[in-house]
Amino acid sequence: MPVNMLTLAIEHGVHLVVLSPHLDDAALSCGTVLIHAASRTKVTVATLFTEAGPPPYTLSGRRYLRQVGAPDAETLYQQRRAEDRAALEPMGVDCVHGALTEAQFRLRPDEGSRGWWANLLPEFRHIYPTYRLNVVSGRVVPADAGTMQDGCTFVQRITRSGPALVLAPLGVGGHVDHVLTRSVAEHSGARVVYYSDFPYNQRHPADDSFVRRNGLVEMQWRPSTEAKAKLIRAYRTQAHALFLGDDIPLVPEVFFCPEDLGIPLKGGNN
Secondary structure (H helix, E strand, O other): OHHHHHHHHHHOOOEEEEEEOOOOHHHHHHHHHHHHHHOOOOEEEEEEEEEOOOOOOOHHHHHHHHHHOOOOHHHHHHHHHHHHHHHHHHHOOEEEEEEEEOHHHOEOOOHHHOOOHHHHOHHHHEOOOOHHHHHOOOOOOHHHHHHHHHHHHHHHHHHOOOOEEEEEEOOOOOOHHHHHHHHHHHOOOOEEEEEOOOOHHHOOOOOHHHHHHOOEEEEEEOOOOHHHHHHHHOOHHHHHHHOHHHOOOOOOEEEEEEOOOOOOOOOOOO
16 A cells, blocks of 8 residues: 555655755645654755745735735745744754745746836746736746756755655645646656645645556545644744634645555665
8 A cells, every 4th residue: 555655665764855845835745744754764855946036026926025024035035944944954854955946036037138128017027927827827837947957956966865755746736836846756767755735735636637647546644733733833934824813724644656666665764
């Protein structure tokens, strides 16, 4: 059974690499697994999108900054990187930041050649100009090919040290950074288990076509506990906006596994 294979991988000391699109996604979707695995094997949380772009920001970008109460994007992402380290490192989890720019702030490769009018309407300078129509469209556009390549290079660097089990987002909800991270994991050559993106999976279904194409089987990892809620709250800049009234649902974490992970289960950390 897939659940047993994932459990055995952790219990036998296989290096667990959790690919997190943003600086809270690993805790949100895999917090219970992280807490369980951190005392049993080597765990690395590798976050791809840990930077913001320069102003002027799009309307969607400005709304996001107001929502989280940040004066500017650079200050916010400094705080978010510090939160990530403060939340994970005391658990013994390695924390690696990929220094890629988050989708709402990602500039077009040719933005420098655009005229003065692009400063008046920053949407013209950005690869994903609006949140609803572009950022959560579920589609990585051709202009973002450079980010895809940078993501592949980052993940290959993280996983090249030895056998590892990679946890990657399934992309539930269609955020392009989650979908891009899924694609990077899929093409990394590593053994991958996909996690259902929380809390977006409370409102959106999984991508059935991806699940079927890859022969994945759904499994659940024990109900979440207050320890996971505490971990999520450590990401203060995001938790208040995501969970109004501090109401964090303690639901089971959902994973999609291949029938056979194909990982040699050897003792000791890899």
